[in-house]
Amino acid sequence: MDIAQIKRLIDLLAHAPIAELEAEEGGRKIRITRGAAQPVTAAAVRAPATRPVDAGAGASPRPQSAPMPEPVQERVIAAPSYGVLHLSPAPGAPPYVTVGQEVKPGQEVGLVEAMKVFNAVKSTQAGQIAAILVEDGTEVEAGTPLFRLA
Amino acid sequence: MTHIPARPSIRSIPRMGGGAWLLEVHDRLGSTSDLCRERLDAGQGANGVAILALKQTAGRGSRGREWSDPGGNLALSVMLMGQGADDVPVGLWPFIAGLALYDAVADFLPAGHRLELKWPNDLLLDGRKMAGILIETGSAGGIAWQVIGMGANLRCAPVIAGRDVACLAECGGDVPTAPDMAQVLLRRLDGWLACHAAQGFGAIRTAWLERGHPVGTKIDVKAGNRQFSGTFAGLADDGILLLHTASGPVRVVTGEVLLAPRG
Numbered sequence: 038m039d040i041a042q043i044k045r046l047i048d049l050l051a052h053a054p055i056a057e058l059e060a061e062e063g064g065r066k067i068r069i070t071r072g073a074a075q076p077v078t079a080a081a082v083r084a085p086a087t088r089p090v091d092a093g094a095g096a097s098p099r100p101q102s103a104p105m106p107e108p109v110q111e112r113v114i115a116a117p118s119y120g121v122l123h124l125s126p127a128p129g130a131p132p133y134v135t136v137g138q139e140v141k142p143g144q145e146v147g148l149v150e151a152m153k154v155f156n157a158v159k160s161t162q163a164g165q166i167a168a169i170l171v172e173d174g175t176e177v178e179a180g181t182p183l184f185r186l187a
Numbered sequence: 188m189t190h191i192p193a194r195p196s197i198r199s200i201p202r203m204g205g206g207a208w209l210l211e212v213h214d215r216l217g218s219t220s221d222l223c224r225e226r227l228d229a230g231q232g233a234n235g236v237a238i239l240a241l242k243q244t245a246g247r248g249s250r251g252r253e254w255s256d257p258g259g260n261l262a263l264s265v266m267l268m269g270q271g272a273d274d275v276p277v278g279l280w281p282f283i284a285g286l287a288l289y290d291a292v293a294d295f296l297p298a299g300h301r302l303e304l305k306w307p308n309d310l311l312l313d314g315r316k317m318a319g320i321l322i323e324t325g326s327a328g329g330i331a332w333q334v335i336g337m338g339a340n341l342r343c344a345p346v347i348a349g350r351d352v353a354c355l356a357e358c359g360g361d362v363p364t365a366p367d368m369a370q371v372l373l374r375r376l377d378g379w380l381a382c383h384a385a386q387g388f389g390a391i392r393t394a395w396l397e398r399g400h401p402v403g404t405k406i407d408v409k410a411g412n413r414q415f416s417g418t419f420a421g422l423a424d425d426g427i428l429l430l431h432t433a434s435g436p437v438r439v440v441t442g443e444v445l446l447a448p449r450g
Contacts, residue, residue, distance in 0.1 A: 118277060118324070121410070121441045150441045152281050152307045152426050153249060154322045154333075174412065176440060 113170070113182040114160050120151030122158075122183060124173040132173075134184070138166050146184060149177065158183060198366070200373050202235070203381050208265075208373045209236045212366050216240035218247055219264035220321060220336035227266070227327050227334070234271035238264045239369045246338060249321050259342030260354070261318075261365045263372065265335045272331045274380065277324055278426050279388055281307040282395050284320050284335050287375040289398050292318065292339060294371055297360040304399040306419075306428045306444050310339070314448075315353035317344070341368060392422050400446055406430070410442030 116122065124147055125132045134146045140160040147158035164186030171183050200208040216222055219238040226232050243262035246254030256262055275283060285308030292310060293302055303311045310318035318339035325332055340354035341362050356362045363371070382390050396402070404419045408430065417432035428439040 117326075152278050152441065153320070154277055154281060154324055155249070156277075156324045159325075174410070 111182070112162065112164060112186040114146060114158060114184040114186065116149055116177040116179055116181040116183055117158060118149055118151070118156045118179045120149040120154070120156065120177065122171055122173065122175050122177050123148040123150060124169065134166050134169075136166050136169060140164060140166060140186070160184075160186075162186065198370070200370055203377050206235065208377075209233075210239060210366070210369055210373065211236065212239045212241065212369075214240075215242040215244065216262075217243070217245035218336075219243060219262050220247060220323065220334050221245070223264045223266045223334040223336075224323065227268075227325070227332055230327065232266055232268050232327060232332055234266065234268040236266045237369065237373055238266070239365060241365060243338075247321060247336070248319060248338075254319070254321075254338050255345035255347065256338070257343040257345050259362075259365070261337065261339040261341055261368050261372075263337045263365075263369045265337075265373070265376070267333045267335070268327075269330050269332075272324075272333045275383055276388075276425075277333070279383070279391065280322050280324075280333055280335065281320065282388075282391050282422075282426055283379045283383055284308055284322065284337065284376065285310070286379045286391065286394055286398065287372055288318055288320060288337055288339065290375045290378075291368060291372040292355065295355060295360070295363050295368070297358045300358045302398070304395060305446060306399065306422075306439075307426065309444075311446075312353040312355070312358070314446075315351045317353040317355065337372065339368065341365065388424065388426070392424075392426070395422065404449070405447035407445040407447070408437075408439050408442040409445070410439065413442075415439070415442075 126148065133148075134140060134144075140146060141163055142160060144160045145157045146160050146166075149156045149158060166184055167187035168185040169183070170185060171177055171181065177183065195211040195213040198210040198212065200210055202208060216238070219240050222238050223232070223236075240262045242258055243254075243256045246256050246262055248254040254262075285304050288308070288310055289302055289304055292312075296302060296312075301313055303314075305311055305316075308320040309316055318337065320338075321336040323334045323336070340352060342354060342356045344352045344354035344357070379391065379394075382394075400406070400419055402419055402421050406417065406419050408415045408428070415430055415432055415437050417430040417437065420429040420431045420436065423429055423438065428444070430437040430439055
């Protein structure tokens, strides 16, 4: 499975009313899930797996009975689709948002462009912009965290 | 807020696979795409509705550029939602819309003039821009949408500092009205959608390459602070522009393409 195929799967998930998608090809399996804080995340795992795969490469096995720590859910605004990120509406114009600025749900905070198709990046929740995680003009994948909210 | 005059006229244009485009003809609007976006934001979007303004006062080009309309030109935005939007991968809409625009203009072009698509979907008449497309995408309530805004200089080329633009009227012959051009364009769009459904992007890419700047054309690409120079090497299977440069192949996702003058 090549990058283009993975991108298509991510785009499919981004526009489909499903929470998770799993595909297998040539002994490699990919599972893409839609998270609460981050609309789309991708994680590739190698199949077949004889036991549940740990999240981090090289992580030591964890006894099944051990209590699982709660995952830290960062509040982020993620890229809605693949493309080049624009942090301002036009070249030379002020940015959509700056660090410290309060944003409302649905507020436009950026723009992703691919092949002259423009997709507005909108905040999914209220909060304060704590960090801008990607530089203007960077190519991003669907689901890439772009802003961290305080 | 886009100014909406009372009672636009509505024309129904049958589609190949059943159903119809609904063409709303407004006397005057700020921006046809803005009206589509307002309806989508208000939960009033509808698949297959096309908005035409006989006079557009606040047209938008890509990334904040103004799209000026002195009057008599085409300002049309097509709204696609749900399955209508999902039928085509987002990145392929520029090529399908570009082919429809090319063919619609070609239907009215007198002999002796040259039309050419510039990646991904600017339309050049005898080497000068005469039409452009702005595609916006998003989702509302979990339903994907696209708004395809198309502007074409039919009767008049606006004066834009630093840009060489053309209009169809310069070529002589009968210039269509904007509503007539819109109907032809929607039928052409239908045709290329059917082509994509039947044959996939391969057929679309082949058709684009027949109408676009030839492989081997020297081009510059300005992408933000970066600039690439090289020769056009074709389209990837997802529409990305392939460029041969002195330092190797480059895949261009976005940027302004400048064609070198040709004889």
